[in-house]
Amino acid sequence: MRDQSSSAIVELSTLQEERARMILDNIEDYAVFMLDPTGHVKTWNKGAERINGYTLGEIQGRHFSIFYPPADIVAGKCERELRCATAEGRFEEEGWRIRKNGESYWASVIITAMRDPTGKLVGFAKITRDLTERRKAEEQLRQSEERFRLLVASIKDYAIFMLEPDGRVNSWNPGAQRLKGYQAQEIIGQPISRFYLEEEVARGKPWDLLREAAEQGRVEDEGWRVRKDGSLFWANVIITAVRDEEGRLRGFAKVTRDLTERRKSEEQLRRGEERFRLLVSSVKDYAIFMLDPQGRVMTWNDGAAHLKGYSAREIVGEHFSRFYPPEDLARNKPAQQIEAARRDGRVEDEGWRVRKDGTRFWASVTLTVMRDAKGELLGFSKVTRDLTEHKRTEEERLQLAQSQEAIRLRDEFLSIAAHELKTPLTALQLQIQGLRRDMASLEHKHEARIERALRSTGRLSHLVETLLDVSRISTGRLTLHPERMDLVATVRDVTERLHDSAASVDCQLVLQEARPIEGTWDRLRIEQVITNLLSNSFKYAAGHPIEISMEREGAEAILVITDKGPGLPEKFMPRLFGRFERAAPMSHYGGLGLGLYVSREIVEAHGGIISAENVPEGGARFTIRMPTDLLAPSAAPDEAAAPGPERPR
Incomplete structure (x- = not known):
């Protein structure tokens, strides 16, 4: 009965060992294998083959130093690890190892001494894990953190520092020192309230901002802050809550920028805009108003009311196409001008416009695009001036000038034409007369004179054809x-x-x-x-x-x-x-x-x-x-059969 029990225990132990071996053999993320007391490989699982590249047949019986860089082998590292595992029971480290193909990888290694029931060393169990990707990620994170530290340390225009959860200063960059005047040893450990006005500290503003940042994740504020020397500056402040992976509040990041000069500029701009608004509203000879991006009237000055006849209450919110005559609306001119101003920045135009009472006036118009600092379209400014009287005077002056020019051209033309037409005609007459006198001469002589006569007549024909072209063009x-x-x-x-x-x-x-x-x-x-x-x-x-x-x-x-x-x-x-x-x-x-x-x-x-x-x-x-492509125009009835220029011969 005792023999049967012993046999059953042996079989159970063998079964458990077999199952354990099967489990270890199929683990692919860890290299799990056995070494003999001298460090030679005895067993080998799939994970070991995947990580180190050797098959069981290639590695069994070889010393485990094959996985180590040459410098470690020379330094006796392999032997020290076995001695340590023998003395301490286990050895653990991270370091570089070598695959079969010579490629290095960063490994986590645990070597455990194995003894029999009598305490005799029978070998070592070695577990190796490839941590190369983790090491790369850690190195990248370290480099990133170092770059960020250097970046923050190099920034001079922003105060960038950390606060403890209770609001005490934890770090200090050169920008903070330049902006606020404190050295790092003077301010680290001091409360954030040092930078606020006394009345704001009394109201609890610094801690209200920290509480809001903790609840919302971040808070932004602008207001007066105090330097070490007591002077004030207008600051833009962003406070961001910093939490760990478990969500615990570890402190706050605080970024402060001095906007004192910008605030002065904005105040000057506001005052300038106010003066400009008063100026525009007082102008009576020009219609000056604003359009939104769609072309609807946004503002209206006294000059616009005087020129166009609409009160501000009647026209604000209406589309500016109301000022254009029907023929311009049919050509979609208002939309074209809006598009041209948006594309080119401004557009100028002169043309007829329509008042509230339906009368027309000749207008000089300038439409200018208006954009914000980011380039976003805000609308358009439109300046209109009544040039009706100027146009009438200009047309009369132009008509007079055209009449005088026509008379001058007529007189000059008659003089030139008489001179130019007379020369070839005279030459032609002389040639023909000479030809008549010399009829008895040699044939080649007649031929030369006839050729000269033909050239003269050709020149005359060209002059006449040119004059006809001018007539056609003029009409x-x-x-x-x-x-x-x-x-x-x-x-x-x-x-x-x-x-x-x-x-x-x-x-x-x-x-x-x-x-x-x-x-x-x-x-x-x-x-x-x-x-x-x-x-x-x-x-x-x-x-x-x-x-x-x-x-x-x-x-x-x-x-x-x-x-x-x-x-x-x-x-x-x-x-x-x-x-x-x-x-x-x-x-x-x-x-x-x-x-x-x-x-x-x-x-x-x-x-x-x-x-x-x-x-x-x-x-x-x-x-x-x-x-290269021209559509054939339709000829006028009385011109369709008119001959064009003859082809030169």
């Missing part, structure tokens, strides 16, 4: 016939046709290579513009090269003609594209002074712009920018 009857075309090819055609003209004045035409630029334009009119500009360069830049370049930029075609001539006189630049204007006296160069004027009108009819400038290294440059 609004210049008609375009757009078609798809390649600008580069068109420019190349024109330069080829003008090659002889360029050679006759010793001008080299340099056409820069460019990819095709497709667009919808009036081919003949574009050729006319190119011819005019090149002819202009032949006239004023004779003997110099002329460069032509083209490129496409987005939805625009750009044509640039640059010569190396004497350039354009600065005094003629503002009126260079006017009618009958020339860049040099008529006595030096012929022409009606209409080529650039007609060119500008053609380019603008295509929705483009033409400009002229002097090149820094010498010469003049004309630049044309035109949209």
